[in-house]
Amino acid sequence: MMTSKMWVTMGPQHPFSHGLWTLKVKIDGEVITDAIPIIGYLHRGWEKECENRTYPQIIPMADRLCYSASMTWSHVYVMAVEEALGIEVPERAQYLRVVADEICRIQSHLMWLAAMGTDLGNLTVFLWSLREREMFLDLFVKLCGQRLTTNYPRIGGVRNDMPYLFERDCMRVVDLFEKRLWDIIALMDDSAIFLSRMQGVGRISRKEAANMGLTGPGMRGCGVNFDVRRDDPYEVYDLLDFEVPVHKDGDAYARYAVRIEEMFQSCEIIRQAMAQMPDGPVRIKVPRNVPAGSHFARIEDPRGEALMHLISDGTDKPYRLKVRSPIFVNVSGAKRMVLGTRMADVPAIMGTIDMCLGETDR
Amino acid sequence: MSFSDWVNISDPLANPNSPYGVTENIPYSVGSGLWEIIGGILAWIINMIVPGNRLSPWLISDAVTNALGLVLMVVVFFAVIFIVNLTMIWIERKVLGRIMDRRATRIGPLGYLQCLADGLKTFLKEHIMPDKADKKGYMWAVSIVIGSAVLIAGMIPLSPRWFLADYGTGLLIVFGIFAVSPFMILVAGWAQNNKYSLIGGMRAAAQMISYEIPMLLVFVSVVLMAGSLNINDIVQFQMDNTWFIIPQFIGFVVFMVAAVAEAERIPFDLPEAEAELVEGWQTEYGGMKWGLIMLSDYFRGYVACALGVIMFLGGWALPFMDELVIPEIVFLLKVILLFFIMVWARGTFGRIRTDQILNIGWKVLLPLAVLNLFIVVLLKMGGVF
Amino acid sequence: MAIKYMDKYPKNVALRGWILKPFLTTFKNMIKTTIHRPVTIMYPYEKEWIPDNYRGRPGLVFEKCVGCGICERMCPTTCIELVEVEDEALGKVKRPQVNVGRCMMCGYCAEYCPVEAMTVTPDYELAGYTREDLIYDPYQLKWENTTIGMEVHLEEHLPSNLAKGVTDKPTAFYEVDRPKLIGEKCISCNRCAKTCPVDAIEMIVVGENAKGKPIKHPKIDDSKCVFCEQCIVICPKDALEINEVL
Numbered sequence: 003m004m005t006s007k008m009w010v011t012m013g014p015q016h017p018f019s020h021g022l023w024t025l026k027v028k029i030d031g032e033v034i035t036d037a038i039p040i041i042g043y044l045h046r047g048w049e050k051e052c053e054n055r056t057y058p059q060i061i062p063m064a065d066r067l068c069y070s071a072s073m074t075w076s077h078v079y080v081m082a083v084e085e086a087l088g089i090e091v092p093e094r095a096q097y098l099r100v101v102a103d104e105i106c107r108i109q110s111h112l113m114w115l116a117a118m119g120t121d122l123g124n125l126t127v128f129l130w131s132l133r134e135r136e137m138f139l140d141l142f143v144k145l146c147g148q149r150l151t152t153n154y155p156r157i158g159g160v161r162n163d164m165p166y167l168f169e170r171d172c173m174r175v176v177d178l179f180e181k182r183l184w185d186i187i188a189l190m191d192d193s194a195i196f197l198s199r200m201q202g203v204g205r206i207s208r209k210e211a212a213n214m215g216l217t218g219p220g221m222r223g224c225g226v227n228f229d230v231r232r233d234d235p236y237e238v239y240d241l242l243d244f245e246v247p248v249h250k251d252g253d254a255y256a257r258y259a260v261r262i263e264e265m266f267q268s269c270e271i272i273r274q275a276m277a278q279m280p281d282g283p284v285r286i287k288v289p290r291n292v293p294a295g296s297h298f299a300r301i302e303d304p305r306g307e308a309l310m311h312l313i314s315d316g317t318d319k320p321y322r323l324k325v326r327s328p329i330f331v332n333v334s335g336a337k338r339m340v341l342g343t344r345m346a347d348v349p350a351i352m353g354t355i356d357m358c359l360g361e362t363d364r
Numbered sequence: 365m366s367f368s369d370w371v372n373i374s375d376p377l378a379n380p381n382s383p384y385g386v387t388e389n390i391p392y393s394v395g396s397g398l399w400e401i402i403g404g405i406l407a408w409i410i411n412m413i414v415p416g417n418r419l420s421p422w423l424i425s426d427a428v429t430n431a432l433g434l435v436l437m438v439v440v441f442f443a444v445i446f447i448v449n450l451t452m453i454w455i456e457r458k459v460l461g462r463i464m465d466r467r468a469t470r471i472g473p474l475g476y477l478q479c480l481a482d483g484l485k486t487f488l489k490e491h492i493m494p495d496k497a498d499k500k501g502y503m504w505a506v507s508i509v510i511g512s513a514v515l516i517a518g519m520i521p522l523s524p525r526w527f528l529a530d531y532g533t534g535l536l537i538v539f540g541i542f543a544v545s546p547f548m549i550l551v552a553g554w555a556q557n558n559k560y561s562l563i564g565g566m567r568a569a570a571q572m573i574s575y576e577i578p579m580l581l582v583f584v585s586v587v588l589m590a591g592s593l594n595i596n597d598i599v600q601f602q603m604d605n606t607w608f609i610i611p612q613f614i615g616f617v618v619f620m621v622a623a624v625a626e627a628e629r630i631p632f633d634l635p636e637a638e639a640e641l642v643e644g645w646q647t648e649y650g651g652m653k654w655g656l657i658m659l660s661d662y663f664r665g666y667v668a669c670a671l672g673v674i675m676f677l678g679g680w681a682l683p684f685m686d687e688l689v690i691p692e693i694v695f696l697l698k699v700i701l702l703f704f705i706m707v708w709a710r711g712t713f714g715r716i717r718t719d720q721i722l723n724i725g726w727k728v729l730l731p732l733a734v735l736n737l738f739i740v741v742l743l744k745m746g747g748v749f
Numbered sequence: 750m751a752i753k754y755m756d757k758y759p760k761n762v763a764l765r766g767w768i769l770k771p772f773l774t775t776f777k778n779m780i781k782t783t784i785h786r787p788v789t790i791m792y793p794y795e796k797e798w799i800p801d802n803y804r805g806r807p808g809l810v811f812e813k814c815v816g817c818g819i820c821e822r823m824c825p826t827t828c829i830e831l832v833e834v835e836d837e838a839l840g841k842v843k844r845p846q847v848n849v850g851r852c853m854m855c856g857y858c859a860e861y862c863p864v865e866a867m868t869v870t871p872d873y874e875l876a877g878y879t880r881e882d883l884i885y886d887p888y889q890l891k892w893e894n895t896t897i898g899m900e901v902h903l904e905e906h907l908p909s910n911l912a913k914g915v916t917d918k919p920t921a922f923y924e925v926d927r928p929k930l931i932g933e934k935c936i937s938c939n940r941c942a943k944t945c946p947v948d949a950i951e952m953i954v955v956g957e958n959a960k961g962k963p964i965k966h967p968k969i970d971d972s973k974c975v976f977c978e979q980c981i982v983i984c985p986k987d988a989l990e991i992n993e994v995l
Contacts, residue, residue: 010559018639032563032718059825062855089908121639123630123715126775129464133788147804147869153855158905161860165802185774191758192770195631195713198720247752263752283906283916287925289993345563346717349639462779467789711779712771 007035010345014043018349020117021359025336025352032344039336044363052323057083057157057292060323065151067325068361070113073106073142073152074303075361079323080155081236081299082312086292087157095159095284096237100275101172102145102154103237103301104268108179109138110304111261111268114356115186118258121349122199130186137175144168159285169276176269183265190258200255204339204351207252214338215331218306219264220355223249223256230302242274254347257354290318305329305356327361370411370424371404373397381430388525391441396433398440400424403432438518441528445517448696449662453479455700456707463711482655489651494557497648501555506649508548510656513663516541520670523680523691524596534594535671539583542626542667545660546572549635549645556648564644567718568635571625574725575632579622581733582615585740586675589749599679605749607678615736616676618729623668624706625721628661631713634721669702670695677702801898803871804856806849806885808892808899811836814866816843816946817977819923820858828852834887843946844887849875859901863923863975868892868899908995923976925994927969934988937965941980941989949973950980
């Protein structure tokens with residue numbers, strides 16, 4: 003009997019693709035024999051637009067790279083400019099940035115967990131995760147006035163100091179969150195259905211991950227022990243004590259477990275940073291023109307390694323600003339991950355990539 | 365002649381044409397009583413306009429009262445089931461809302477009228493059909509899906525005095541018609557000319573056929589134990605002896621899992637898995653057609669729960685208090701209890717995969733159902749029942 | 750190194766809770782939200798509390814504004830435009846007009862405002878029927894209950910101060926940066942004095958040229974100047990330049 007194979011286009015407007023991207027899969031019955039990820043539906047010319055903005059004006063634009071990692075993206079941009087200016091940021095500002103980064107990491111991972119829940123058909127996980135995420139967004143509102151587009155880091159520091167009682171709120175939220183996260187984990191790790199969906203699918207080996215240049219939880223889920231925060235410390239991460247979660251399996255479940263553990267570690271980092279935070283200024287005055295040169299800065303984004311390469315020409319506008327998006331690289335592993343799995347596995351596997359098209363297409 | 369000569373409510377059991385003979389049947393009584401009021405008023409009015417005509421006595425004759433009373437009885441019976449279904453939808457939305465820590469329905473007292481508002485909204489939507497769809501298959505599939513669902517819902521008696529037909533083959537016919545809709549889902553998936561629908565239809569057919577078998581084995585063991593296919597006899601047997609959930613607990617679990625799969629609910633809602641197949645086999649259905657499909661889902665859920673109650677939970681009977689309670693209410697409360705468990709499972713679990721669902725069906729549920737059958741045969745041979 | 754939270758679970762997957770624990774967890778939450786209320790905020794009827802420094806649309810305190818145009822220059826989306834309005838008390842003045850449809854709510858206009866006239870407001874319900882509705886003129890920009898919390902202060906520390914160990918004197922660029930005159934380029938055209946929004950520039954006679962006419966150079970009053978750079982932009986011979994203090 004002749005079996006015919008069929009191309010199914012999943013996306014760009016499809017419930018599984020969180021954002022505008024397409025995964026064309028060739029299915030034989032339900033088994034996937036070929037896959038092509040297609041991106042580029044959300045190209046906005048971000049890098050070109052930056053060439054017409056002065057340096058401070060790019061900070062709120064960098065927030066718009068990714069809706070759930072706005073703080074880390076503006077942070078990496080600011081770090082690149084500070085690298086070019088050669089200035090030292092006040093210590094308190096560095097701690098504040100670390101705290102904001104970790105809040106951002108937790109809320110981004112919660113957004114991912116929520117999306118993961120809908121991908122697997124469990125709406126309870128979706129709503130519970132978003133409920134916890136609200137607390138961290140409220141912290142952002144208190145700290146810098148907006149929920150998502152934080153616009154918090156500035157060249158030479160941060161926008162403002164901690165508001166009144168922020169430290170108390172932060173500790174309360176972190177404590178409550180750690181308690182409530184166990185409820186969500188009970189729905190995932192304790193559920194045989196969830197485990198059977200996640201374990202053993204979307205497997206990618208350590209070597210393949212390294213060759214493709216995967217970063218972030220996708221790479222640590224394959225057993226590569228690398229984290230920019232620990233191995234190339236920026237800000238004050240070298241003064242903080244935290245662990246980098248690594249899982250050997252390399253399947254969808256490993257990536258899930260790494261992200262969950264990262265949330266616990268981020269809570270720990272927030273506690274330590276709040277305890278160690280020194281007094282002092284939070285922002286220094288910087289010159290408006292950046293000397294000519296080529297500099298880059300990298301940071302551990304919630305999704306992987308974010309890098310910005312800045313080429314300045316001595317004016318108050320950048321000559322070129324290149325963004326290295328972690329998802330742009332991670333999505334290249336999509337084909338390798340879904341080959342041989344079933345069509346029902348596609349959301350489960352692609353959910354663990356944690357797509358964000360704003361930064362991918364720029 | 366005066367008004368009271370035309371409108372007089374007689375005992376429906378005295379009607380010589382009644383198909384139910386001397387058996388008490390509340391919907392029939394209500395139906396024929398309603399017609400005696402409506403038809404009597406009509407006959408009175410007609411007689412006032414044209415005195416001494418032959419139409420007026422005909423309208424309130426025994427034969428016409430019986431025929432139109434039966435029509436009204438069906439309407440009454442369906443209205444009750446429909447309200448029960450609306451309540452079940454309301455319960456599902458409320459319980460899911462509380463589980464997920466969110467507000468659920470809003471319109472009406474306690475949000476009860478939200479379903480009606482949604483129904484009105486879907487009813488007002490435009491009729492859209494894909495250009496290259498198979499028109500006949502597209503429309504007939506949804507008609508038969510909703511039609512078979514309503515038909516089996518009408519076949520379930522709520523009590524010995526609240527039924528449409530009391531027939532010997534009982535459960536067999538219910539299960540037979542329960543198995544019709546998977547084929548129509550396959551037709552619907554094919555007719556929409558859409559890859560997602562096709563895959564969804566295939567999944568539906570595979571899943572439902574493989575879950576039909578453990579379900580039927582459980583059904584066989586229940587029938588074997590009760591010694592009858594008739595629903596009344598099965599419930600009467602349980603009232604005389606014990607509820608079947610005690611000797612056949614395995615059978616109950618197998619039946620509930622299979623029933624969730626048959627009703628296409630999470631965690632077995634693969635045919636409409638929204639994450640990978642946009643809306644599964646319903647992708648191209650819109651407006652009221654989609655609304656009817658949703659309604660048929662709930663009717664099938666109602667039927668599955670009602671069968672579970674009849675087969676395992678003693679139907680409309682409560683132990684030690686046979687005379688105190690209204691049997692219809694007891695039956696519906698038990699149905700809603702089972703439905704609550706299905707909703708609870710929906711709020712707790714995700715969706716499972718195609719191969720896993722078939723594995724569970726063939727490798728777990730089927731052996732368990734056979735084991736259950738063995739237990740029943742042993743009990744029967746041992747003379748326990 | 751390893752996944753720490755998994756220590757609570759047995760290594761063997763078969764020994765985990767299977768389906769009981771999820772059932773109990775959801776039931777617990779259902780009871781909890783039935784007794785108390787769900788966390789949902791029914792938006793149009795009830796609203797979340799938001800702090801004063803919430804960055805909604807920009808607001809303007811009309812009387813404080815000097816029309817310097819720093820907000821216009823700082824705006825990343827160029828949604829602010831200085832327009833001339835005829836005010837009853839102040840006469841003909843220049844005030845910012847904001848196209849809220851383009852505004853990205855970054856709060857830069859409030860942050861860089863030298864006189865704290867621009868503020869952030871907690872107004873986030875900005876829908877309008879036409880695009881013209883979204884262009885807020887200076888009077889529409891006013892916010893009734895402007896509080897001090899809505900002002901965003903720019904508190905920068907000079908690196909030179911920090912090097913000296915002075916950490917309690919925050920300042921801002923408009924307090925320290927001043928335009929610097931390159932005397933030989935100046936042609937005494939007087940334009941900088943005319944354009945200065947705060948009248949900080951006074952033309953002072955510094956000498957006579959060959960034809961016997963007086964040479965006038967601008968003299969900048971440091972206490973009045975807000976460093977809006979308008980004089981630098983308008984100078985036809987680039988005689989004024991930015992003098993940054995670090």
